[in-house]
Amino acid sequence: MILSRRVRWALGALTVLVLAFLYLPLLVVVVNSFNANQAMTWPPSGFTLEWWERAANSEGARDAVWTSVQIALVATAIALLLGTMLSLALQRYRFFGRSTVNLLVILPIALPGIITGIALNNAFTGILDLRLTVGTVIIAHATFCIVTVFNNVQARLRRVGGSLEEASADLGAGMWTTFRLVTFPQLRSALLAGGLLAFALSFDEIIVTTFTAGAGVTTLPIWIFNNMFRPNQAPVVNVVAVVLIIVSIVPIWLAQRLSGDAEGRP
Template identity: 70%
Template sequence: MRLGRLSKVTLGAITGLVLALIYVPLLVVLVNSFSTSKNLVWPPPGFTLEWWGKAFRNAGALEALWTSVLVALSSTIIALVLGTLISIALQRYQFFGRDTVSLLVILPIALPGIVTGIALNNAFRTILDLKLTILTVIIAHATFCIVTVFNNVLARLRRMGTNFEEASSDLGAGLWTTFRLVTFPQLRSALFAGGLLAFALSFDEIVVTTFTIGGGVETLPIWILNNLFRPNQAPVVSVIAVVLVVVSVIPIYIAQRIAGSEQTRR
């Protein structure tokens, strides 16, 4: 289908407007992280690196950063193990209720975060009688991180087919040997991309975290929310927000490049 000149200009203008609405506010945050003002004002009266130094010496921010990394890594590991096992079970085996299980696995990513957060909060506190700690946050994040790994691995399994696995079985290899030597090498890039996406998704999650985190523990997004309107903290918060954006974007970019290179090879 060929578009006329007017259609191209219109679509280009709409695309530019949408991208501006998304990225101009991020650019404002970046510029404000170098502002000499202690408040979020525009335009900045001057520029300085003072806030970047203070941000990286802020004990609360550094502790929150470590907590976010710990939560993201832990939930990603859980998601890699469970997401891979579930995708293999659903793709390679036939059993009653398979479609229902597939729906239930994907559902957490489709539900509003506040619904998931309230449900998990009730489950932890009333049903399981657990105190809200960093462990409950990890479990909560794993519920939706599994989806990214599941989707990546399931798509790869569908493209792989079963010829190599069947040949391995015919040659006498057991289930674990076939997975280790045949299936896993073909899944590595999909697992890596899914793990990166899961890490990024967990690292900047705030809604579910708010309902499942205990007192005295802060992830980086929670720290930003709690310090946003405190006196003289606005520039430091802008610096931490820029760091959060960078840490979230890098895994997504790498995952996209992996997916692009896989598509080019095919």
């Protein structure tokens, strides 16, 4: 498609405006993490590393980070196992209700977080009569983390087809041998990309966490929400928010690179 010079300039200007709208607020958060004024006045009157030191020495922030990391790691492991099994079953086999199961697997990430949170809270506290703990948060996060792994693995399985697996079976290899030597090597980058995305989703999730975490469970997003309106904690919250931005960006960037590298292979 050939675009006129005027259209190209208009599209370029629109792109800049959209990106500015999305990322300028994040830039303000980053700058405020070094703002010497505790009231976060703008423009900054000076810059300091005091808030970064206070954040590093904040026991509550450190505990919240560790809790979020633990939950994200376990939820990602569950998502990798179940998401891979589901994608293999739905992509390699034909059975009654296959399309319905596919819809039900994807549905949790399409539903509003507050609906998922309320439903899981009712299930845990009402139907199952469980006490809300770190375990309930992990289960809740796994419900939507599975979708990211499932989508990545299913897309890869569609792309590579099943001819190599059939050839392996024809040569006498069993199911597990075929998976270990043929299927898994083809899925490695998709699994890693899906796992990174699942970790990022779990690490910064707050809505579902709010409904499924007990009183003693404080993840990093919840800690930020609880402290952002306290004047003496606002600068520290900005620092923690910057760390959260970095932790969220890195897995997504790596996942994108891995997906791109895999698609570029012959």
